[in-house]
Amino acid sequence: MDDEIKQKVFRQAMDVFLIPEIERRKKISKLNPDFKLEKAQIIFSLKSGRNYVRLNKDVKAVIKCKINKSIKKGETLYEKDVNQIVSINLIEKDSNYGHITLFLFKGNWVISFDFRYNKKLSREHIEASKEFYESAKENLKNKRLRPFFENAFASAELSAKSILLSLPDKNILQGTTHRERISTFKNWANLGNVKIDFSTTLSKLDSLRSSARYLASDDFKKENADKILITIKEIIKFAEDSIK
DSSP, X not given: OOHHHHHHHHHHIIIIIIHHHHHHHHHTTSSOTTOOOOEEEEEEOTTTOOEEEEEGXXXXXXXXXXXXXXXXXXXXXXXXXXXXXXXXXXOGGGTTSEEEEEEEETTEEEEEXXXXXXXXXXXXXXXXXXXXXXXXXXXXXXXXXXXHHHHHHHHHHHHHHHHHTTSXXXXXXXXOOHHHHHHHHHHHHHTTSSOHHHHHHHHHHHHHHHHHXXXXXXXXXXXOHHHHHHXXXXXXXXXXXXXX
């Protein structure tokens, strides 16, 4: 990541969140006057609409690093044992939040930030999408087209929602109608964030539900089910890659 971007995020984190919060806590005697900042974390919660600041010992993160010695599982690791910080991520419990995490490492500030929301929830949607995908695949293999299209729609919609969940939009989190979700995904595709084919396939599957499930027509029989299945698999992979 560009060092200039990191520097800007670091400065904003300090100016907007950390320095004001440190001063506030000092005024109400929750921090000592000689408090020294070594670690900090700003947690962004879409669900509550609030931001939370953690300082020093309250910071929680999973750090991947390169070390210079052999260690056993559970053994304490010290700063002198680490050569390089590779990545900083939130713990599983916090994985639905966005964050800025920073700490002093050998005299320099290391910063990591990820403003994508709902990673844990997105993973749950992807896993459900995979189940419906496998059902659709099995139905197609056995030429059961009606349940194929119903399961194909469920799989595509769940993957689309998992992609949208990363956005700071409470409407997606709290639940919307099928049509609203499809419209939001279409707009997201039109902005170039996902392939247009993902959006058109989801819209097509939605339009075919009345035909396949509710017997309104035989239109579903005219569609290329194999191609639809291939596209859904691509959407699932894109969704998985989006939360790595």
